Amino acid sequence: TRILPIAAADEPILHQPARAVTDLSDPAIQRLLDDMLATLQAANGVGIAAPQVFAPLRIIIAASRPNPRYPDAPLMEPVVMVNPQILWQSAETCTGWEGCLSVPGLRSPLARSARLRVRYLTRRGDSVEADYEGFIARIIQHECDHLDGILFVERVE
Numbered sequence: 001t002r003i004l005p006i007a008a009a010d011e012p013i014l015h016q017p018a019r020a021v022t023d024l025s026d027p028a029i030q031r032l033l034d035d036m037l038a039t040l041q042a043a044n045g046v047g048i049a050a051p052q053v054f055a056p057l058r059i060i061i062a063a064s065r066p067n068p069r070y071p072d073a074p075l076m077e078p079v080v081m082v083n084p085q086i087l088w089q090s091a092e093t094c095t096g097w098e099g100c101l102s103v104p105g106l107r108s109p110l111a112r113s114a115r116l117r118v119r120y121l122t123r124r125g126d127s128v129e130a131d132y133e134g135f136i137a138r139i140i141q142h143e144c145d146h147l148d149g150i151l152f153v154e155r156v157e
């Protein structure tokens with residue numbers, strides 16, 4: 001397992017859409033998942049998207065936990081989502097602080113849907129549909145934006 005370099009905001013890869021994963025059994029993909037998790041934890045992050053580690057693939061990890069960067073983040077088991085699709089998101093929004101490992105030192109309040117339903121593949125290839133709300137729903141929206149080449153700073157009014 002390696003801690004990978006994290007792309008800064010000016011890197012082109014962060015401004016282009018990522019491609020769907022077609023072969024989850026590829027050992028390189030499984031290794032990438034492990035490396036993304038190690039990289040996320042080393043950075044005290046609560047989420048990460050594959051383009052941030054220069055992999056143009058539709059993979060995100062949401063891993064909210066209280067840490068120095070987000071002391072009141074809820075604790076959750078890290079969830080790897082391959083080819084995530086937001087099936088539904090509430091019109092109701094809530095505003096909260098966001099940061100990005102690719103935009104160090106900048107935080108901004110941002111409105112996001114309060115609740116969402118997402119379909120994704122687990123790292124073992126099982127299809128799952130799950131509902132999320134609050135800070136974890138925020139993380140998932142932030143990470144899914146990365147898969148479409150969108151940074152949170154582009155959404156700040």
Ligand SMILES: O=C(NO)N[C@@H](Cc1ccccc1)C(=O)O
Pocket residue numbers: 044045046047048049052069097098099100101102138139142143146
């Ligand atoms: O850069 C990333 N993810 O892409 N990591 C962010 C994730 C995040 C998302 C939304 C709100 C707060 C934090 C982080 O600071 O750990």
Ligand SMILES: [Zn+2]
Pocket residue numbers: 099100101102142146
């Ligand atoms: Zn980010």
